[in-house]
Amino acid sequence: MEKAHYLRAQRDTEIVAIGTVHGNVPVEQATANALRLTERLGIKAPVAMGAARPLAQDLRTAEDVHGQDGLGGCAGEDPTTTCTNESAAEQLANRARREPGELSLLAIGPLTNVALALQIEPRLPQLLVKVVVMGGALNVPGNITSYAEANFWHDPEAADLVLQAGFEDLTIVGLDVTMASHAPGEWLESLPEANYARQILGFYADFYGSFLGKTGFVPHDPLAAAIMLHPHLATYVEDRFAIELTGRYTRGALVADQRILAEGSPFGRDIGTGRTKAKYAVTADQDVFLDQLRHAVTQP
16 A cells, blocks of 8 residues: 555656555455555556466465455455456566566565566566565565565565566565664654555554564565665665575575685585676665655645
8 A cells, every 4th residue: 555655656657557466365355455546546557466376385365464355454445446357467578568668667575477477478577677576585584484575485486586587677675674664653653543554554563563562564565666766765785696495494585695705716606697686675764765655645
């Protein structure tokens, strides 16, 4: 919800298409929510239903984090519009083909749709201007397991396919930076009581407060949206990344070979140099971002 508000508030940004995916809730519920929000916010973009399950593991959803309806119990009435006949993967591949070098992709859920779009259109890394992904925990603990962040854990095979696809401008916004950008309870309470974002975020904030021991919430997705539009908000490291696929305790973890190896070292790189480097956000200007987010979610 709050990421849609954020994007809509950027005057020089156009949302041209929305794809849903399994993760927070089943994809059917996610699609209904996307339609509700486009209607509520006046976003004139087609909504395509995406993948209903991961590529290689059982479906798991997160209603305990986001509420049974995925919107903190505030979904409301059924939408009056319907989704497109294309799948989200088809929509992404077809839009990229029609508008090469014109589109950027913000991926804030499991990467199943993006992986499927790569199978439909292998040139996707060359057709998109840039890709920003919310996922991973490089040098901090995970959130869904001790090592893995939820989006990557929900479909590790898809995430690894995306990381090895060769996107020339790929930015990963993970828990290293999102957890450090925690929005305090005072920020949420400063919003008008009738504000829709405040209502939805209440359930989410209660969940985070139950284990963080402090009020407020972690703005994973809106921070990724902000960094996509304002890259200067963050600092980055560049590396080649992969996803652990076989570890009993580490499946879904984001990994990078961070060793400093001298020239002529007898040790080879764990992650081959055939992968294209990506940027990983490590710090963000929390104050500027939270001011931007407040402005966005309080727009009429």
